[in-house]
Amino acid sequence: MNRRPTFLLSCLMFGIAFLYVPILSMIVFSFNNARLATVWGGFSTKWYGKLFQNDQVLEAAFLSLRVALVSATVATILGTCAGIALARLRRFRGRTLLSGMVTAPLIMPDVITGISLLIFFILLGSWIGWPAERGFTTVALAHITISVTYVTTIIQSRLSQSDLSVEEAAMDLGSRPWQVLRDITLPIISPAILSGWLLAFTISLDEVVVTSFVTGPGTTTLPILIWSKVKLGVTPDINALATIIVAVVTVGVLIGWAILTRSDRRRRRDMRLAEQSNA
Amino acid sequence: MKFNRRQTFAALGATLAMPYVRPSWAQAGSVNIYNWADYIGETTLEDFETKTGIKPVYDTYASAEEMQAKMLAGQTGYDVVGHSGLNMPQMIAAGVYQPIDHGRIANWKDMDPDVLAMEAVWDKDNAHGVPYMWGSVGVTYNLDMVKERLPDADLNSLDVIFKPENAAKLADCGISLLDSPTDVIPMALRYLGMDGDTTNVDDYKKVVELLKPIRKSIRTFDNTNYLNAIPNGELCAVNTWSGDYLVARSRAKDAGVDINLAYFVPKTGAPAWVDVLALPSDAKNVENGYAFLNFLMQPEVIAACSDFTGYANASLAATALVKESIRTDPAVYPDATVKSRLWAPKPYNEDQDRAMTRAWTEIKTGG
Structure with a gap:
């Protein structure tokens, strides 16, 4: 009886993992001490330092x-x-052409x-x-x-x-x-x-x-x-840069999402008020 | 938040103009360089600017094809371009590059005559290109893994890879070939005892026949990923360019991986490659281009480039100044025996190009 939510939930988890695990591994490897992208050489923030010297x-x-x-x-x-x-x-003349x-x-x-x-x-x-x-x-x-x-x-x-x-x-x-x-x-x-x-x-x-x-x-x-x-x-300093970009983008998207939901909510409220005053 | 039309446009204009506000170096003199990424000494560009006051702008390309397409289209704005010697004939025929006045490069006299002779195969009298780095095509072996499977193999011979019974034994530790028909096919032709520069395109079929039985033992055709795969121990017999073996070794060292690598140029012969620097015909800062070439060809400067890239340069005077580990490595600075195995492949005509591409597709798909 409880099958469907489990199935959907695992689909969701799989989808999220599919999208974000590669990014996560890149973030983890930006803190890698070794130069090789695939061998873990211990935790280090040295690539962030290197990045800021790489003009x-x-x-x-x-x-x-x-x-x-x-x-x-x-x-x-x-x-x-x-x-x-x-x-x-x-x-207007040429509308189909323009939209095409x-x-x-x-x-x-x-x-x-x-x-x-x-x-x-x-x-x-x-x-x-x-x-x-x-x-x-x-x-x-x-x-x-x-x-x-x-x-x-x-x-x-x-x-x-x-x-x-x-x-x-x-x-x-x-x-x-x-x-x-x-x-x-x-x-x-x-x-x-x-x-x-x-x-x-x-x-x-x-x-x-x-x-x-x-x-x-x-x-x-x-x-x-x-x-x-x-x-x-x-080189791993690219991983470090990508990590910073991901962080910035995440913050940007969160702010954008907050603004959008707020204005959407206000719009709905205005529309409701307008309908009420019409009635 | 009420804007009228004029305020809106003024604000927009200001926003859009902002990125253009930056120091302009055009009047101070600059030289625009187009080359592979990280294919120059670590501090060469800074040193050049300090010494001459000319601002170097170093742009990079990801593939030779991309660079050639742009050069053929013209008006790139570049003054010095790094180019593979083998592809120079088409470019010279199309008038992409201007002749170089050797008299304006003070250290031209130091150039290795052997390298000049190889470059002259593609560029008559070295008229259009200044040899920069050069090297060979060969095979990098993970000695421990190969010895374990083929204890008495002669690594100077391509039998190790091209004989099906050997290839089958190495299949589990990983064989990789360069994904570059112009490097692999001539090498295989020479292995078969034929002319590596053959113009008879039917000869390519023999190469297809040679590689067919070992196709299933070849794990990958690749030009770059092996730089990480070799240190990881994922490949044991890897067809590479000479300098890549050094890069792979130093990566392994950085990662603390203990690995025993060696690079061999097959005794049946292998193609040599020479990368040149050339001045485009429509270069705007030709004077600065020459200034850059002149600076770069000084022994201590070009030696520093070799130290960083791990490839041999073409200046004999610089050899003694190159890091010892590189200078004494026969894979990078070949001795007389190895040098005698190398040859500069003659430029291909269109028929050869087409036949080679077709043969290559057959080889890769297992035809």
Whole structure:
């Protein structure tokens, strides 16, 4: 009789173990005294010390964070615009084309995106002299290209669930389009904007394939550096860095989750109040 | 929290511009280097900056293919690129690299004539590449594990791996081949007594036949993971590049693993490899590129690079300055006998490339 919960519970445990045991083992091995990733040589925090002396790794990590910050922000702005357009403008010329084109990069292999961006930047460079050299800007642009799709999809689905009549009411009461956007639409989709931004940030932070095509001198991002270190074996200071990143991300996700649940609760309460006052 | 349009855009603009605010070193002079990760001396870049005031920017690639794709596309912004000698002919034909003025590298006279001769097979008169590190293809054995199973094996011979009865005995302690047809196939051709540079693509079939009966004894085809697998005792007969054996040994030592390793270049012959440094045709800081090459080729500087990478450099004057454990290791600095076994494979044409890839797929899948 009590079979089902046991079964479900073991499924859940298995799933969690599947996801988190590898990360956990990496965290454990970041405290390994030995240089080999697979032999336990006693507890030590020496790799954390080594990490903070390794300028190459720190610079790459800092660069990745800057790229992620810029590309997530721009992608969120563009994605929000596109998402609102696709959800609110019911019919316009080229709507199917636009929605198809927005989602195409989702299924496009990264290698193809990478090569086409590389060729595009080179052509652009020889035609108009910009970008003269690939680097921070081209990497950020490439990441925007990838992540804008995800943001658009999130914003669009959020808006299609919400009620258009609220915006129409505001417009009837004399709000200008900018006021409607600021006071009604954006607050409605703010949780979606936040989760879109977080997703774009994460995508940018671990993107390797496209990035490797569009980087230039002095812009080796963290994932590329780690990937290129594989040739001589990854050193445990990378484990230490990854552990720190996991810790930061965990805190970030917890904060994001807290904000989302709070605003969701407030929204529900507001809606309930609105219904009550209507009645 | 009410923003009007102008405030919103101003705040956004400021946020987005922030990452661009950083010290610019372009006017102070820089040199952009593109090479394997950790493939340079530990302090070489800092020393170069202190000595010349030129800021070195060192970027890394994960695979030769990735680097070549980018170089062929052009306009990479790099001034000095580390490149495998074997792949230089295509790059030179495509005009990727500019000729190097040997007169501008003060220590060019120290270059090992043997290494220069090998590099010249891929790059006529060493016109486009400065030999950096070089080495051989061979087999690293875990002596204790191999001796236990094959007490009287001649480790200088590839019989140990290529004879099915030997391979079967070593199967349980682990045989690994390089996942690199351009290294394994020429070596196997020479083992069969054929020309390692054969242009008759039918000869590759004989290599497929040779490897077929031992395929089930080969645990893996791999170029990097053995650096950890050897110290762990997971593999005992490992086809590797010369320097990897030293890396594996030092890893074992770091981890406190007691292991008895030895590296052999097969007596039937093995390909040599030479990594070169080249200046792209569209390099912007050619002067600084030369300054870097000139600095790097000083005996004490290049010796420090060998100390860190564990590979032999091409400068004869530097040999005496290299760490003794590396300098005296015949796997890294081969003696005359071993050197005579090495040859620089001739560049492949497209037919060979295709046939080799096909043969390699057959070998790996057990055809």
